Amino acid sequence: MVTLDFGHSHPREARLPVTHANCPRCGGRLARDNSSGRCAPCQAAERDRLSAPPVVPESFWEHEPVRTALAGRHLGRVIRAYRYHPYHGRSPLPQSVVAGWLGITQAQLSRIENGPAIVHLDRLAHWASMLRIPPERLWFALPGQPAPTVVSGARVEEGDHTKRRQFHALAALAGIHASIGLDLLTANSEPPPSLGMEQVRYTASLVDQFRSADAAVGADALCDIAMQVHHRLSAWAEHADYSRSVGEALQSALAHLAIQAAWLAIDADRRSEARPYLNEAIARARIADDARVEVRALTCMSLLLREDRPVEALHCAEAALRTAAGWTTPRLTTLLHLRSAHAHAILRDTFGFEREMTKARRAFEGGSHEDDLSFISFVTEQEVTAITGLSYLALDRPDRAASCFRAITASPVDAYRRNRVYSTAQLARASIRQGDVPGAAHAALAVLPELQDVRSGRTLRVLSEVRSGLASHHRVPEAREFIDVYEGTLA
Template sequence: MTPANCPRCGGRLARDNDTGRCAPCQAAERDRLSTSPAVPESFWDHEPLRAALAGRHLGQVIRAYRHHPYHGRNPLPQSVVAGWLGITQAQLSRIENGPALVHLDRLAHWAIVLRIPPPRLWFALPGQPTPIVVSNTSIEEGGSTNRRRFNALAALAGIQASDVLNLLNTSAGPPSHLGMEQVRYAASLVDQFRVADAAVGADAICDIAMHVHDRLSTCAATAAYGRSVGEALQSALAELAIQAAWLAIDSDRRTEARPYLNEAITRARIADDSRAEVRALACMSLLLRQDRPAEAVHCAEAALRTAAGWATPRLTTLLHLRSAHAHAALRDAFGFDREMTKARRAFDGGSHDDDLPFLSFVSEQEVSGIQGLAYLELDRPDRAAACFRTATSGPANAYRRNRVHYMVQLSRALVRQGEIGGGAGAGFSVLSELGRVRSGRTLRVLSEVRSNLTAHRMVPEVRQFVDAYNRTLV
């Protein structure tokens, strides 16, 4: 037999390996019976898959997905993928070979289950606005529909739409000179995006933030300005880039986030702005924790070193929480306990006048919530559920999005713990919030909960949750 490379990681396969996957990749896929794997962005560029997406036939998309070389020499069995989707193998066969589906609820749910990136789809997922095309034709040359849509999204988010629209007007060339007034405006946008994110979630404002950042970056690249303005401008653009990256993460558009964080770190160093650099590193740790937990630990440690000497207790708490979560992803229980203890100890130091504005979300509920996420990584759903109950108890604060996210995580933990009725009930209780808070990562977790509950439709709470879930996502 001729040796070959593993299509998933590129590693060399042994001559007697007839599975098409190396041992580590086979181990990484042991849980594929319960949920679809996280695949790289290049996965969706495979020609048969691209053709199926272009043909707007989800059945053919699923078939191309199953036969992708990423899964090894043998395609994924229909029974496995049908289990993810909550249907039978026979139903999936008819869907793959029959006419294209037109039911939006099924299209949306199955696209979420398979983790198909929203830009690849021909329909909008729940909470994913149709991309706003910022161009001469869409904004300035009669694009009244896009203008109205932009104003509606901005109004929902509480953003000053008129100023932002003027900023996005690409028919006018970039200004030849920038002053502190423009820098202050850029800094004020960061605060507006932060408030809007806490209230309504990232899906409604992610595209707006990216376009605003890109437009300001273009202006900064061509305009003239003095040294003091330049340093302030670099810091403001770094903060905007971090905010855009965070919104991409919360929208479950993770691959779009890293370039913004790389840029933010560069701009922060140019401006000698250690506070912006620490925030970027903290966000990078969050981004990398899922796929590269060791690098996530290094980012948290680098942020702690950079903040040494001036970090407030709240900032120190957040950085140790990032490190604790990454250690849990590495299945390093000792490292998790050590960093969690440090986070709790720092949190006891209370708030401080020098706390950075973005740290306002670091509360007792947030500490418990992140601890619960770490316990899920360590396969301790019982402890995770207790943490999520703490994170969602008490009066609702300004961060409605966080409360919704941890309520969904509570549902996930209860189902993993075997408390089917309780998990379905927790999921049902949060559905009413989804019309006001749209977070792609939260919707993905809720979709996972729904898929895991499909086998328990005989339980009344499960039927109630699944029916309400389908109605809500329509």
């Protein structure tokens, strides 16, 4: 008969099966007044868990929710299953603790767990290493480890061929045509010894495809692919030979691609990753003496900076206006004044906002022009209304903001589905600030079905704010319905 010593560790042969009355870590019996779910020695052994993940046994990874998450190739769900593992006690590990291990914020971890699967290999490898996930259980290779074996039907494929298949699968998901040319973009391929206008046109066509796919599905499915494409094509330009005329055209095309990657990072709510691409785009535009590309980069930089550094955002918009003087079109002028207007609103400068918005609307009346830059097509009446609404929110006038967003949702434009979904989420945000709880819940509910196809980190961030705002109104039936559907959809 085994004598139990409550609150102390036990030799391996004396361990009991884990039950609701046993410590899930060592199997020892718990005292009746123990509410932590851990015996005292196990609690003491993990007092440093705030600074680093614990060393877990191999059986940890056999827990069914963890195995399911790993099989689904979604590291965010793996992290959630990790946090809820009974090994940690009766209460799951807080998101704030795990986020601290991974070097991110609690809000970022929440988006990672509930959002689309991360495909950025650097982050996947870093987080998997931090959590000490065994390499053989992963679907990607850790630094210094061989590429994992992938079973597809009756065939086993490894290494470069697997990477090429993964890249094509991601490209297809994003709506990018996986043509023969994309084989050249996989990491195992050798760059061509020389480049001509054919490669420049190919680069430009990829930018157009990213732009079209972004309008339809949002940035989350596109961002990492665009960055990988940009990296590979930049390597081409660095190592290949080409003429001066091809070089200038290539610099402009790569600048456009860098701007597209930056915009996708912004929309995916990965803002810190965007600025290096825009700095590069400005440098390439100046090398090519391409003022139009430089203006586009400055326009995107103004968008990137307006929330955290609105004064710099104003300077970027003003610099773009100066650079475009003499050849700008009404639509481009409209966009640049919209950028300035929103920055003034964030600075709580009502007079500056109204002045720039008046200039934007006057320019918009000039209509489209044959010299409009290709990226400018999204500057429609709805875009003007949306920026007006966002500016009114920044000026703490939710009634005016809600009116703007309601006008957008009443007349949707299919070509810009992602923008419409974002405006609907902003309508919910404005309605909460108005105190219209049922209206906010109704607007937010309309967004949730769209998340199946349109994934945008910015939209998810707004919805998270809406959910937090409605949580204090859980007695309102509409609010309770949204929270239930929200939790089910994002889980």
